Structure formats: structure tokens, C-alpha cells
Amino acid sequence: MKLLLAGSVAAAALVPATVGAQEISNDVVKIGILNDQSGVYADFGGQSSVEAAKMAIDDFGGEVLGKPIELISADHQNKADIASNIAREWYDVQNVDAIMELTTSSVALAVQGLSREKEKITIVTGAATTELTGKQCSPYGFHWVYDTHALAVGTGGALVKAGGDTWFFLTADYAFGYSLEEQTGNFVKENGGEVLGAVRHPLGTTDFSSFLLQAQSSGAKVIGLANAGLDTASAIKGAAEFGIVQAGQKLAGLLFTLAEVHGLGLEAAQGLNLTEGWYWNQSDENREFADRLMERTGSRPNMVHAGTYSAVTQYLKAVEAAGTDATDAVSAKLHEMPVEDVFAKSGKVQENGRMVYDMYLFEVKAPSDSQGEWDYYKEVSTVPGSEAFLSVEDSGCDVASFKN
The missing domain is CATH 3.40.50.2300 (Response regulator)
Known part of the structure; x- marks a missing residue:
């Protein structure tokens, strides 16, 4: 009887871990960094954004909910059609869960639109247009760094x-x-x-x-x-x-x-x-972060690189908090959770996906x-932040459509 009880307790102890592990699709959380790696914005984002994303994953421990985190990247050449084709292949064939960075506004708008159709998350750190959280907003789209x-x-x-x-x-x-x-x-x-x-x-x-x-x-x-x-x-x-x-x-x-x-x-x-x-x-914390990233890239990071680190980190925190990488659950956590890291202090995400913080x-x-x-x-x-970024009401985003 004692052996049976002990076995039952041991089995029960394994249930949460097993259930949590089953909530990660394909047994891996896969993030894509899609940006300009060879053109006019290669220094602006480029490989330094890729390295910032890798560093965020390393700092997170390389796994979430007991499953590995994988990063892939590609050069969209500042062309919306190329970016859309890459994103579609990532979603349909490579089972990518979220795409980030997306330098160039035309690219970001195209990929965010596709991602809404596919019910996948995008976190834009490299593009500027306010349309991303305005008339072309998405329940799964987030704008993380700057905008026009x-x-x-x-x-x-x-x-x-x-x-x-x-x-x-x-x-x-x-x-x-x-x-x-x-x-x-x-x-x-x-x-x-x-x-x-x-x-x-x-x-x-x-x-x-x-x-x-x-x-x-x-x-x-x-x-x-x-x-x-x-x-x-x-x-x-x-x-x-x-x-x-x-x-x-x-x-x-x-x-x-x-x-x-x-x-x-x-x-x-x-x-x-x-x-x-x-x-x-600006601070000892920023300098320490910059030193570590510079060891990987040979250059000091700008806001896009630091913002990409923040976006990847917050996405992984949201997956962990949601207990799954399911899009709706992670999106809800991204809207709900405050942003407090080396990039943003007291950041908050509006209903339209705009992350608001001081510039x-x-x-x-x-x-x-x-x-x-x-x-x-x-x-x-x-x-x-309240002056730098448009309110939901002024943005032109129809957040009511998110519930349809």
C-alpha cells in the first residue's frame, strides 16, 4: 500500500511538467529574425539584431517550459514580396512561432498582415510606420521600439x-x-x-x-x-x-x-x-549589456538591437507565463505584462500592440x-512615453475587431 501510494505521489508530481511540455507545439519554441542584412539598413539592424536575439535566448537559459528555444534568421533585402515568401515558408514548413525585427515599414506591414491571417505573433523593432498599430493593427502584432x-x-x-x-x-x-x-x-x-x-x-x-x-x-x-x-x-x-x-x-x-x-x-x-x-x-546597466553584445558583434548596440533583445525576452516571458506557445494565450500575456528590462523601464503594451516607454x-x-x-x-x-506615442484612441486602430 505504501509503495502504491508513493508511486501515485511520484506520478502526480510528474503531471504538471508533462502537461506543460505538451503545450509547446512541435516540442520547440521557434523564433525568426527577419531583417535587412546586406542593404542600406544592415548596420541599423542586421546581424547585430540576430546576435541580440541569440543573447536574449542564452540569458533566458536556452529553453522555456522544459523545451528548447530555436532561432532562425534571413535577409529580406528590403522587399515586401521576398519577406512575405520567407515568412510564409517559416510558418507553413518550419513551424516558426513568432517573427521579429522586420526592418523596413513596407516589409513589416506585409508580414504583419500575413501573420494575422496565419494567427502568428510579430514583434516589430526595426520599422517605423504608425500604421502597424494604426489602421493596419493586428491582435497578434506588436510595435516595440520607435515609430514615426x-x-x-x-x-x-x-x-x-x-x-x-x-x-x-x-x-x-x-x-x-x-x-x-x-x-x-x-x-x-x-x-x-x-x-x-x-x-x-x-x-x-x-x-x-x-x-x-x-x-x-x-x-x-x-x-x-x-x-x-x-x-x-x-x-x-x-x-x-x-x-x-x-x-x-x-x-x-x-x-x-x-x-x-x-x-x-x-x-x-x-x-x-x-x-x-x-x-x-546612459547607465551602468546599459554599459554592461553593451559590453556583452559588443563582444559578439564588435560594435555598440543602438535602440533596435537593444529593443530586439527586449522583444525576444518578453516573448519568452509571455510563453512561460501562459504555460504554452499558443498564439492567443501568448498574445494576451504580451498585452498584459509590464516591460521592465535593460531596454525599457515601466513599459506597458496598449491594446493596439504599441509598447509605450520613454524616448x-x-x-x-x-x-x-x-x-x-x-x-x-x-x-x-x-x-x-505618453507624449511620444499615440494613444489607442488616436491611433486609428479598430481594437473592437480583435474580438471578432
Whole structure:
């Protein structure tokens, strides 16, 4: 009788672990990092985002609910059709549970739309358009790092307040550029400024001469660079050759991160105002994280890399809390759980999937003020999350449709 009872107790003790293990589909939690690894945004996200995701998995212990965590990655080449084909194959053949990073807004929108159809989770860290949590929102879609509204409020707001009340935009000719131009332009006009015009350029432009001449001839006090990555760097280099800043016009790098400042150099980038959600030299915690990631990549992380680490970590926490990798249960936990990690403090996820946390306005240091390589930013101000990001009501997201 004692042996029977002991056996029953032992069997009962195994039940929770067995039940928990059965809740992981295909006996593995599989995450995909889909981003630009060879084009204009390769430094912006690229392989450093992949390494950040790997580090998050390692820090989590390599498994969740007793099952291994697997990471795969691919280069979408900034093309929505290629990204959609990769994502479909990942879901249908490779049983990927969630796709993250998704640099380039057109790519992110396409993959998020497919993921809603497939009932899979996306966490966007590399794209900017507010449409992700606006009219094209999804119950399974999350926007984790920055967006065009936050950039407009941060960088655009600082320059308007400083007297930059007339603007001309150099805009990347796709969804991200349009959104950034519109959001910043609206903010300028709401604060008494004027938009004098805009010109759009193809992604990956190498010669900005004609675009810069139009901006210069507009007479605008501020030339807003509604682009990113190598496009922004090329535009800044071209502006220096034309003497645009020396003649009195200001450049606003509306999406410019540490990676691009490093590539461009302080001599060319000094004085730029820019908005990021994270900087490696803000705290001891950030520095320790940056040191560990730099050992893997050879470079200091920007907000996209740190945000990808946060997104992967929070997803795994949600799987653990839900006791399953089932999409609806994990999505519910992602909406419910606070975000508290090296990337975001007191972060919260709105019903539309927008993660709200504080952003920061920085000024790029002059070479004489830098204490060494990668010491590039001077913090100007904090942009509270409630100001940086749109509320659910203002976003245009029909959250009621999530319940249908």
C-alpha cells in the first residue's frame, strides 16, 4: 500500500511538467529574425539584431517550459514580396512561432498582415510606420521600439521650439518615408511652423545632389531627412559638400541611430539632434549589456538591437507565463505584462500592440567633447512615453475587431 501510494505521489508530481511540455507545439519554441542584412539598413539592424536575439535566448537559459528555444534568421533585402515568401515558408514548413525585427515599414506591414491571417505573433523593432498599430493593427502584432510619431515629437519638436519653423523634406519613397514626413509635417504645422515642400528619393540612392539642391533653393530653415540608414548618411555627406549647413540651414536626421553616427563620424554628424529609445552610455546597466553584445558583434548596440533583445525576452516571458506557445494565450500575456528590462523601464503594451516607454532626445557631440570611440551622444531631454506615442484612441486602430 505504501509503495502504491508513493508511486501515485511520484506520478502526480510528474503531471504538471508533462502537461506543460505538451503545450509547446512541435516540442520547440521557434523564433525568426527577419531583417535587412546586406542593404542600406544592415548596420541599423542586421546581424547585430540576430546576435541580440541569440543573447536574449542564452540569458533566458536556452529553453522555456522544459523545451528548447530555436532561432532562425534571413535577409529580406528590403522587399515586401521576398519577406512575405520567407515568412510564409517559416510558418507553413518550419513551424516558426513568432517573427521579429522586420526592418523596413513596407516589409513589416506585409508580414504583419500575413501573420494575422496565419494567427502568428510579430514583434516589430526595426520599422517605423504608425500604421502597424494604426489602421493596419493586428491582435497578434506588436510595435516595440520607435515609430514615426515618436521621432516627430522628439526631433521635430526640439527644432521647432528652437526656431526652425520652416521645413523642406527629403523623403524615402516608401511607406516609412511618407509616414515620417506626414507625422513631422503635421507636428511642425500644429506648432505654428510651415512645410515649404518635399522631394522623394528611391531607397538606396547614392547621389543626392538634385534633391539637396531643391531643398537648398526652398530657403527652408530645416531640411528634414525622412529616411534612414545609409540614405541619411549619404544625404548628410552631400549636404556638407554643398555647404548647406554652413550657409545657415539645419539638417534634421529624423531617424538616425548610433550605428549611422559611427559610420559617418563625429566631424560630419556633430550637432545633429536625433531621437532614440536607448543609448548604451546612459547607465551602468546599459554599459554592461553593451559590453556583452559588443563582444559578439564588435560594435555598440543602438535602440533596435537593444529593443530586439527586449522583444525576444518578453516573448519568452509571455510563453512561460501562459504555460504554452499558443498564439492567443501568448498574445494576451504580451498585452498584459509590464516591460521592465535593460531596454525599457515601466513599459506597458496598449491594446493596439504599441509598447509605450520613454524616448530620449540626443545631440551628437563635437569631436572635442567625445571621451572616446562610441561616446557620441549628449542627452538633451526625455520624451515621456505618453507624449511620444499615440494613444489607442488616436491611433486609428479598430481594437473592437480583435474580438471578432
